[in-house]
Amino acid sequence: xxxxxxxxxxxxxxxxxxxxxxxxxxxxxxxxxxxxxxxxxxxxxxxxxxxxxxxxxxxxxxxxxxxxxxxxxxxxxxxxxxxxxxxxxxxxxxxxxxxxxxxxxxxxxxxxxxxxxxxxxxxxxxxxxxxxxxxxxxxxxxxxxxxxxxxxxxxxxxxxxxxxxxxxxxxxxxxxxxxxxxxxxxxxxxxxxxxxxxxxxxxxxxxxxxxxxxxxxxx
Amino acid sequence: xxxxxxxxxxxxxxxxxxxxxxxxxxxxxxxxxxxxxxxxxxxxxxxxxxxxxxxxxxxxxxxxxxxxxxxxxxxxxxxxxxxxxxxxxxxxxxxxxxxxxxxxxxxxxxxxxxxxxxxxxxxxxxxxxxxxxxxxxxxxxxxxxxxxxxxxxxxxxxxxxxxxxxxxxxxxxxxxxxxxxxxxxxxxxxxxx
Numbered sequence: 001x002x003x004x005x006x007x008x009x010x011x012x013x014x015x016x017x018x019x020x021x022x023x024x025x026x027x028x029x030x031x032x033x034x035x036x037x038x039x040x041x042x043x044x045x046x047x048x049x050x051x052x053x054x055x056x057x058x059x060x061x062x063x064x065x066x067x068x069x070x071x072x073x074x075x076x077x078x079x080x081x082x083x084x085x086x087x088x089x090x091x092x093x094x095x096x097x098x099x100x101x102x103x104x105x106x107x108x109x110x111x112x113x114x115x116x117x118x119x120x121x122x123x124x125x126x127x128x129x130x131x132x133x134x135x136x137x138x139x140x141x142x143x144x145x146x147x148x149x150x151x152x153x154x155x156x157x158x159x160x161x162x163x164x165x166x167x168x169x170x171x172x173x174x175x176x177x178x179x180x181x182x183x184x185x186x187x188x189x190x191x192x193x194x195x196x197x198x199x200x201x202x203x204x205x206x207x208x209x210x211x212x213x214x215x216x217x218x219x
Numbered sequence: 220x221x222x223x224x225x226x227x228x229x230x231x232x233x234x235x236x237x238x239x240x241x242x243x244x245x246x247x248x249x250x251x252x253x254x255x256x257x258x259x260x261x262x263x264x265x266x267x268x269x270x271x272x273x274x275x276x277x278x279x280x281x282x283x284x285x286x287x288x289x290x291x292x293x294x295x296x297x298x299x300x301x302x303x304x305x306x307x308x309x310x311x312x313x314x315x316x317x318x319x320x321x322x323x324x325x326x327x328x329x330x331x332x333x334x335x336x337x338x339x340x341x342x343x344x345x346x347x348x349x350x351x352x353x354x355x356x357x358x359x360x361x362x363x364x365x366x367x368x369x370x371x372x373x374x375x376x377x378x379x380x381x382x383x384x385x386x387x388x389x390x391x392x393x394x395x396x397x398x399x400x401x402x403x404x405x406x407x408x409x410x411x412x
Binding site: 051053054055056075076077078080081084085088089101103104107111 | 245246247248267268269270272273276277280281293295296298299302303
């Protein structure tokens with residue numbers, strides 16, 4: 001994979017190192033040449049100094065043959081402009097943009113950019129850790145949905161999946177069988193799969209119904 | 220008016236009778252406070268091209284503003300402004316460079332106004348006594364393509380030129396022309412470029 005990374009901050013430099021280690025071609029662009037110090041001495045990718053949405057600079061970075069582009073500078077607007085240049089002018093197949101401001105992230109997501117808001121992601125992750133045990137809502141990037149880990153207790157043991165699902169509120173997507181060897185441990189259930197005490201279920205939930213769901217399942 | 224610097228905001232509010240909103244113009248909430256939903260035109264004129272671009276995009280996409288005007292600071296970014304949907308990108312550096320160029324070059328042609336992003340211009344040319352078209356009729360003057368004579372200023376008189384109007388020395392000619400044909404126009408009116 002030929003990847004161009006705009007912005008050699010902490011995230012940009014870490015990503016560059018990861019990809020290079022996996023054998024990918026990486027070009028990193030940053031306004032400030034000192035930022036490339038973060039890449040360390042072992043980095044064997046290409047570094048370019050300049051404005052990340054400068055068309056000529058992007059051409060010399062080989063953007064016309066790039067498979068992926070990540071806009072990771074510390075400026076939201078710079079990232080948005082850079083990503084749009086990569087996507088619209090150069091038609092890079094995969095363009096990902098990091099945005100700090102959640103509302104701007106939301107707007108540009110609806111305009112079709114692949115936007116990641118680290119701010120929102122990290123805040124939701126912390127919220128999950130503080131408030132909800134075993135609920136993960138940040139992966140789905142919507143505060144309305146989450147993945148809930150449900151240990152199978154005596155109340156739901158020996159029930160079938162279709163008896164545990166609550167239409168419109170909870171659907172069991174995965175069963176982690178405790179008594180099977182590792183490679184067969186993860187089961188994607190059908191409605192008639194029965195669960196046993198000691199299993200764990202991964203359910204997709206609407207967070208608005210979380211307390212109701214917990215009550216029903218005896219959690 | 221949206222401005223980031225609180226001090227500048229205060230000064231503007233004191234000296235002009237307009238609504239001033241303090242904040243980042245590329246923040247949708249700030250734009251909302253400024254009443255963007257009712258705006259007909261948005262002009263983004265900060266010193267940062269990326270900010271100007273995003274302001275225009277937010278105005279268009281989030282607030283349905285129909286016309287966006289943006290200042291380009293780095294002329295190399297002009298293409299990006301057009302590609303990302305800014306209606307009227309204004310190359311500030313280019314405009315200033317052009318004015319300076321005109322002022323420093325000793326020229327018989329003065330640009331009075333330019334439009335279509337600097338492609339079309341109204342210019343003034345003073346006919347010197349040695350111009351080859353003195354005493355010629357307008358219809359006999361070979362003008363370059365896409366150039367027309369708009370008026371002739373003779374002393375206090377303003378003449379709308381017709382084919383039979385005869386040109387005199389010291390006439391001030393006002394012409395509309397494509398900027399790329401300015402040199403040819405000058406050539407045909409005063410015999411040198």
